[in-house]
Amino acid sequence: MTNSDTIQPERDYKQKTAWVYLLNLIFYFIPLWFMRDDVLRISVSLLLLIPFVYSYYWAFKSASAKAIYPIGLMLLTASVAAPFTSGAISLFSFAAFFIGFFYSLRTAVFCFFILSGWLWTLDFLIGFEAYYFPLYGMLIMFVVGLLGVIEHNNERVRRQQRQSSDEIASLATALERERIARDLHDIMGHNLSSIALKAQLAEKLVETGNLPLAQQHLSQLADIARESLSQIRQTVSDYKHKGLTDTLQQLTGLLREQSIEVHLKGTLPKMPALQESQLGLMFTELVNNTIKHGNATECVWQFAHEDEQLSISFSDNASTKEIIEGNGLKGIRERVELLSGEFNYTTEEGYRFMISLPLSAQQIAQDKDVVE
Structure with a gap:
């Protein structure tokens, strides 16, 4: 079994269960409840969930080299949603998780400071009260981003364990092949040489007319062949019975x-x-x-x-x-x-x-x- 054979089912499983984490969008809907009379803001906020959910599943399927595209779309959606609802903080938190998951700790910390500055900028442009938007946003992004870093490290450890298991299995297979080859060589090497020698000797004795001695060598040849067959059967039986x-x-x-x-x-x-x-x-x-x-x-x-x-x-x-x-x-x-x-x-x-x-x-x- 190759490493990719092991990883692919795990990725498929994670994609099937990805919807579970979307339950955290409840924090996106809570502010909408308090402005339920503003139909325009609610409608726009709900429509913006379409590109967000698309980018979310896109990020789940992406490799590290191309993760910037779904994360970028996620951040763009969150930024557009910010003037309509303070619940956009939850969208930024999803982006922070994927940043922590896909990139190194140094890059993740750098992105955290950049996003924190962007939250303060949005707060200034939109005019939220009491600075709760950037402060809560920074706290949530830090915690969720840290979870992304932890998950990234766990994934790396699991990948190393799978690789080690595959290497051990390959090594065990190679050693088993060497053992089988060595056993067959030890069993058959001498016996086949004896069979070839006695067959040649019997052929020469027949040519010289010494049939009794040739018959004796042929009888010994048959005994060696039967013994070799018995040894091979015993060896194969030992291979089949692992214990x-x-x-x-x-x-x-x-x-x-x-x-x-x-x-x-x-x-x-x-x-x-x-x-x-x-x-x-x-x-x-x-x-x-x-x-x-x-x-x-x-x-x-x-x-x-x-x-x-x-x-x-x-x-x-x-x-x-x-x-x-x-x-x-x-x-x-x-x-x-x-x-x-x-x-x-x-x-x-x-x-x-x-x-x-x-x-x-x-x-x-x-x-x-x-x-x-």
């Missing part, structure tokens, strides 16, 4: 990507591949159910193993309803029964699913024999 711990980490990350808080309590014991693979499938089904069908904001994994018995609990705080077992839960129950365990669930305080499995060596051997 239950890795599976749990991936599922935990998936839940957190859905804004679900995850807590893990206890530790998992060392288990044979059979139990780990089956538990991995069960965990995946439980997490998918939580994401698809629930409205949880928090979930807890609990692991306990005592007296050769493993107890696992997965619970969340979603609002509950009666559980009707579908293929997913039936599949979990069948897998648990296959391992001679027990599967239960409750809906008293959110959903809670409980799995209990034996860990004795004798029971594990019996389970493995059943599957094979």
Whole structure:
């Protein structure tokens, strides 16, 4: 996944929720209420919201290099609105936020002083009473502009974190490729050389008429080929089976990507591949159910193993309803029964699913024999 792939959905989400911040325009409408008899001023003030809202969404979609255009339109709209309503202060505050967000702190401070001077100029030209227009305007612009600077820094930190995550993922992929190449070279290098050597030797023995010795080398060649095939299958099987711990980490990350808080309590014991693979499938089904069908904001994994018995609990705080077992839960129950365990669930305080499995060596051997 590239960095742009990660950033674009976040930008789309912010654009979809941009209307929420427009609720602050209530401070623009408050002065209009007190001059509701002046139809002309109210009409002009409302019409000026059209270019302002346009510039607002334009700023949300803009890059830093072109942000000056929507910000400029926003400031122009606010300046034109000032003679008609003192609520224009709120329009200046929106511009101050985007200035703090898009530009460096030094540039933002410089713009703050320029805008403060412009507010005093407008106050002088319009003749507002008691200087509340420039004083309140400066205070609001400073606070909102500071919020823009903070959001800019937060965005930069998130971008660095995404970049670091992408670099780590790329490095891990490269290391995994090197490991696979090294393993295949170690497994097949010597064996292929032996196969080629014995094939050449057998060919020469056939040419000289020494068929018994040639047959012996061909038999050894077949044994080497079978052993190589077995080693490759084992290696591929190891690659496919990442282990239950890795599976749990991936599922935990998936839940957190859905804004679900995850807590893990206890530790998992060392288990044979059979139990780990089956538990991995069960965990995946439980997490998918939580994401698809629930409205949880928090979930807890609990692991306990005592007296050769493993107890696992997965619970969340979603609002509950009666559980009707579908293929997913039936599949979990069948897998648990296959391992001679027990599967239960409750809906008293959110959903809670409980799995209990034996860990004795004798029971594990019996389970493995059943599957094979």
